[in-house]
Every structure is written in C-alpha cells, then in structure tokens.
Amino acid sequence: MRDDVTNRIPYSCQTIDDSDVAAVVAAMGADFLTQGPSTRAFEDAAAKWTGARHAIAVANGTAALHIGLQALDVGPDSLVWTSPISFVASANAARFLGADVGFVDVDPKSGLIDPNTLEEQLAKAQAQDRLPDALVAVHLAGHTTGFDKIANLCDKYGVTLIEDAAHAFGAAYEDHPEIKVGAHPQSALATFSFHPLKSITTGEGGMIVTNSHETAKRLAELRSHGITKDPARLSVARPDDGAWYYEQHTLGFNYRICDIQAALGVSQMARLDDFMAARRDRARRYEELLKDLPLERPKPSETSSWHLYAVRLKDTATRRALYDGLNARGIETQVHYIPIPSQPFYRYLGHSPGPGADRYYDTCLSLPIYPRMSDADQDRVRDAIGDILGGV
Numbered sequence: 001m002r003d004d005v006t007n008r009i010p011y012s013c014q015t016i017d018d019s020d021v022a023a024v025v026a027a028m029g030a031d032f033l034t035q036g037p038s039t040r041a042f043e044d045a046a047a048k049w050t051g052a053r054h055a056i057a058v059a060n061g062t063a064a065l066h067i068g069l070q071a072l073d074v075g076p077d078s079l080v081w082t083s084p085i086s087f088v089a090s091a092n093a094a095r096f097l098g099a100d101v102g103f104v105d106v107d108p109k110s111g112l113i114d115p116n117t118l119e120e121q122l123a124k125a126q127a128q129d130r131l132p133d134a135l136v137a138v139h140l141a142g143h144t145t146g147f148d149k150i151a152n153l154c155d156k157y158g159v160t161l162i163e164d165a166a167h168a169f170g171a172a173y174e175d176h177p178e179i180k181v182g183a184h185p186q187s188a189l190a191t192f193s194f195h196p197l198k199s200i201t202t203g204e205g206g207m208i209v210t211n212s213h214e215t216a217k218r219l220a221e222l223r224s225h226g227i228t229k230d231p232a233r234l235s236v237a238r239p240d241d242g243a244w245y246y247e248q249h250t251l252g253f254n255y256r257i258c259d260i261q262a263a264l265g266v267s268q269m270a271r272l273d274d275f276m277a278a279r280r281d282r283a284r285r286y287e288e289l290l291k292d293l294p295l296e297r298p299k300p301s302e303t304s305s306w307h308l309y310a311v312r313l314k315d316t317a318t319r320r321a322l323y324d325g326l327n328a329r330g331i332e333t334q335v336h337y338i339p340i341p342s343q344p345f346y347r348y349l350g351h352s353p354g355p356g357a358d359r360y361y362d363t364c365l366s367l368p369i370y371p372r373m374s375d376a377d378q379d380r381v382r383d384a385i386g387d388i389l390g391g392v
C-alpha cells in the first residue's frame with residue numbers, strides 16, 4: 001500500500017484484501033443499498049463476537065456516542081464527565097445534547113483516567129451536590145487498565161457508565177480477560193468506530209453494543225429520525241391506517257450505515273482475530289526491540305487491541321526531536337491526544353487540562369503499528385529511534 005510505493009512507514013493503515021473487495025462488489029448488486037441484510041449481518045457478527053446482547057450499527061463512531069448518550073437520557077440538565085486525553089468526539093457528544101462536560105485527570109504514564117483521581121473527584125462532587133449523570137470512559141490505545149475500579153465507583157455514586165471503545169474493538173478487559181470489550185456487566189453501553197485506522201474498517205462507520213433491550217430499541221429509533229413502526233408503540237393509528245403507518249416519537253437523526261459499508265464490515269470481522277493477533281505480536285516485538293532505548297514503553301498486554309503503540313519520552317523537546325527525526329527518515333508518528341480541555345472551544349467554556357493530561361500530552365508519541373507491519377519495518381523504526389535519541 002502507501003508504504004510500498006513511497007517507502008514511508010505510516011503510523012497506521014487499514015488492511016483491505018480481495019475478499020473485502022468482493023464483498024463490497026456483491027453488496028452493490030443486492031436489493032438493499034442501505035440498512036438491509038448486510039447491516040443486520042454486521043450487527044449480529046459484532047454482538048456475537050463481543051458477547052453483548054444487542055448491536056446497532058450507525059454512520060460513524062461520533063454518531064454512536066451521540067445517540068448512545070441520548071438513549072441514556074443525557075440532555076441539557078445533565079453533566080457528563082470524560083477523559084481529557086481522547087479525540088474531541090468523546091466530549092463533543094455530550095455538548096451536542098446541551099449537557100455540561102467535565103474532565104477526570106489521567107495517569108500521566110498511561111493516559112487513562114486515574115481511578116484514584118476519579119474517586120476524589122466524585123467525593124468532592126457529592127459534597128457539592130453536583131455528581132455527574134454519566135461518565136464516558138475511554139479505552140485509550142485499546143487498554144482497559146483500572147476499568148473495574150472505575151465501574152465500581154460509577155455503581156457506588158449512581159453514575160451511568162459509557163465506554164468510548166473506538167480504540168478497543170477486538171480487545172478484552174484486563175481485569176476479566178474472558179470478557180470482550182462491549183460486554184462488561186456494569187456498563188450501559190459501549191461505542192465503536194470503523195474509521196480506516198481503527199481495528200476494522202467500513203470506510204466510515206460505528207456501532208453501539210449494549211446488554212439492555214430497552215436501550216437497543218431506543219437506539220434503533222434514534223438512528224432513523226426517532227420513527228417507529230412497532231405496533232405496541234403506535235398511539236393514534238386509525239382502523240384504515242395500513243402497513244405504511246409510522247410515528248415519530250422523539251427527535252432522531254439519519255445516522256444509518258449503508259449496506260455497502262456493512263458488507264465490508266462483515267468481511268473485515270472474519271479477520272478480526274487475525275488482526276488482533278498481529279497487533280499483539282507487533283506490540284510484543286516492540287517490547288523487546290525498544291528495551292535498551294531511552295524511552296518508556298507501554299505496559300505489556302495480551303488483552304489490549306493495540307490500536308496505538310504509545311511510548312513516552314523524557315520531555316517535550318525530546319518528543320519533538322523524535323517526531324521530526326522520524327519524519328525526516330520516512331517514518332510517520334502521531335500524538336494522541338492534545339488534551340480536549342485545551343482546545344479553544346473548551347477553553348472558552350472555562351476548562352483547562354489537569355497536570356496528568358498536560359504531562360501525558362507533553363511526552364507521548366504513537367509509533368507505527370498495524371497488522372501488516374513487517375519485522376523489517378519495525379527494525380527500521382528501532383534503528384531510527386536509536387539514531388535520533390542516541391540509544392544503543
């Protein structure tokens with residue numbers, strides 16, 4: 001792909017093969033181009049893989065967060081907490097609904113919400129009678145460290161728990177390796193993204209998984225304008241109203257995914273286990289390769305989906321030198337993420353990042369990782385880092 005042509009190593013890239021192309025071509029000749037049998041097959045495959053009872057496919061991961069929060073009654077009077085180290089969508093979804101947003105500072109080593117900080121912040125919020133209605137936890141890079149403690153705190157304080165699992169499709173919980181991300185018994189729902197750089201892709205796409213039948217029904221309505229044809233829900237049908245009759249009960253959206261995309265999703269799902277095995281293998285190999293270099297490696301994990309392989313440097317100047325030096329050597333890296341509260345939009349609302357988020361942002365760098373990354377490419381990354389940082 002891109003790297004073969006230019007000899008550049010991307011920080012991430014999708015894995016598309018002939019079976020994916022054939023699946024898309026077949027879907028284009030089918031009777032339904034949008035939300036038909038392929039969408040249902042994609043949802044069934046995702047529910048089966050994660051072990052969640054229900055799966056609702058949508059247009060993208062941001063749409064999944066938006067209607068996920070709406071289905072859980074987040075609105076203008078709500079307060080939603082999330083992680084400052086995430087993509088802006090994690091906080092924006094609450095703002096779409098007019099809710100106030102708050103941030104829980106992260107562990108500067110992992111970039112994940114620090115459960116101890118969450119505990120302190122919840123106790124303080126209770127004393128001030130301003131507990132959040134919901135917490136959007138983010139499985140940064142595919143890691144779920146500390147999630148059980150976060151879930152228990154949410155239970156204790158009556159906070160609805162939502163997982164922004166955009167990075168974690170294919171991951172399992174560190175505290176429960178037998179449970180796949182999306183099927184945690186204490187979380188109300190989890191959302192995924194199928195943007196090209198995520199675990200699997202549908203071009204653009206998203207999914208919400210939940211164990212609640214009621215939430216699933218609401219999500220299906222919100223995805224399509226808030227419209228229902230469920231006979232049990234219709235309120236004013238007259239005797240002569242036929243099968244055409246529908247009613248709009250809430251303000252929903254057109255957040256449908258089309259069957260062409262869903263067919264790609266079904267095809268990609270068939271290789272999800274392979275993708276996970278390859279990413280975990282690359283992470284294991286980095287763990288060995290980078291051992292003697294002056295940087296901090298992420299904690300080894302056999303449950304993470306390894307969406308990112310984020311190392312940490314000793315200070316921000318070193319990080320900048322490594323980013324520029326690798327780029328000059330044809331190796332792309334990325335910074336995940338600029339703290340959401342430091343974005344002008346959130347600064348204007350009065351937010352600012354805590355010390356953990358600032359420290360993490362200053363020192364993190366995501367090295368290339370993707371299923372088809374070769375040993376030779378990984379060696380090249382290692383050698384280039386050694387060259388720039390003066391390791392061994």
Ligand SMILES: *Cc1c(COP(=O)(O)O)cnc(C)c1O
Nearest residue numbers: 060061062087089166193194195
């Ligand atoms: C990708 C991503 C999203 C949004 O997903 P889209 O499909 O791009 O809308 C949300 N949260 C996180 C953490 C993401 O990485």
